[in-house]
Amino acid sequence: MPFAERFEKAGKPSVVIVFEDQDECLKQGALLLGIPHVRTVYCSRILSGVEDAAQTIKPLMDALVRPLTAEEQKGGRWEVPDKRVLFEGTLDEAEEFYERAERVPVLGNAWMSLYTDGMAIRIPTEERVQAMLKGTSHKPDEVITLQTDHTPREMGVGGKKGTPVRFEPMKRTATVEKVAVNGVMAGCKPEYMPVLLAIAEAGGGGGDGRGSLGFCVSGPIAKEIGMNFDVGMLGPGNQANRSIGRAAELMWINLGGNIPKVTSCGIMGNPLFNCFPENIDALPPGWKGVNEEYDFGRDESVVYVLGMRGGPPGSLTFSSTEFSPGRYRTLQKSSTGGIAKRLGVEGIPGPHNWLEYQVPSLWAGREGGYNFIILPEMAQHLYEAGFKSKDEVYQWLYDSSFMPFSEYRKHASPDFRTGGWRGVEKTSGKPWKELPDDYMVPAVDDPYQNCIIVSGGGEETSHWVNGRTPNADPAYGIDVWR
């Protein structure tokens, strides 16, 4: 879109090819660039390439020569007033006001809430917001900015310290008070404010509209505010886990302006609701916390952002193993059963590297690393199986991801850029086309695309979701927001 902006503003006509179902999102993006009338032509999700090209060409060329309508010749200025007090009335009236919804034509006329996630909220009265602001030393009118330099995450916020955070998808800014307003609406307590502000610094609950984010709290504040580290930490019942996660989503809706298919082009949405904590006290000896992986101290708290949008954007949540009932324990206690057979350790006393059981499924249909949530007991087993640091696990995962080029070539995404294996393979430095079929290729670009979060409790399972970008910086300090 910036290319079309450059042409149009220079007095040269443009036309944009887009899918019909993404047209509304494109128009919103065009509005933000100052070219709201940009002409579009639809391509097809189902026609063959030849048929699609044939039906696209004439409308494309017509869009470049057809004279402008009166509407298309209009300029002007788009302004959205920012009122601090949005509503004045009784609590009953306020509930009715904040819980209003409107029909969205491009969503099949479905109702979408104007200010909420679709559920009832706690009304953000001035008094309640003031009470929430007691959870931070930062002034209410302070604009949310990056507190340290941040390498941009993929499609996420980044920049130098002091850069105002632009909340996607509408690239709005926000103040500390507005974060507190969303926190009140979500049911948060004042002591959660530093976490909420760190999540806001990370861009709120979602990126550029292609899906929402997950948040993990690493560091002592998780215990201070009473987060649940144990059974059900991704489920209902704990106010901190649930309401902080909810506040993040409200930030995406209210601070960012996310409306599915109107301002964002996701797919299914992301069912991960809770913010969850890392159980730093349960790490095996020598294993770093997520905070330490990003050069914070173990006594410092951070929010770690999980990109839940990878793969099929906007539709990811955790995958998990089927280890229960008792199959995992059978492996570790008696070295028998199906897992022991696959690992080739029948009768050999453990603990065993149970991650090996998962390897065939990890890269059967995709590439890249993973964020794993690993139970303390299972992390301890990895430690006893020989992994004295997380780094050793990350390296092992990387090494385990190698597969023959003949197999790798059958994957959907590796040749994303050229569409014809015209690039260069990273480990050999040779053109893909010169590699023999049996050349071993890693499905993971870098060991540090993987990340382990030790937390949770109960029956032995492992959870994972798409991994991280090694050189990006998805950890945001919480203590600076106290």
Added chain:
Amino acid sequence: MATKDRTYKCLNPIGIQDPVDLYPLAPRLDRLNGKTIMFNMMVNVEQDFLTSLEKMLRSDYPEVEWIFRESGPPIPDKQFKAADALIQGVAF
């Protein structure tokens, strides 16, 4: 006054939207003959669509000078100056 009858000031959760200057569309081309049109498309979309489109544009509009390029890297100034119009693909 009962709590239910009391009125409250309720604050705004919406982020702050910067004003945007809006531009009219650029005038359209008066003709295609002799014009240079840039086709800027992500090369990682469906190859059969892209290849077909490029082939048909060249054959159906031979009077146009075509610049086909991969979307992503900035457009060099020289190419930008040479182009009279843009076809931009964002579908993927």
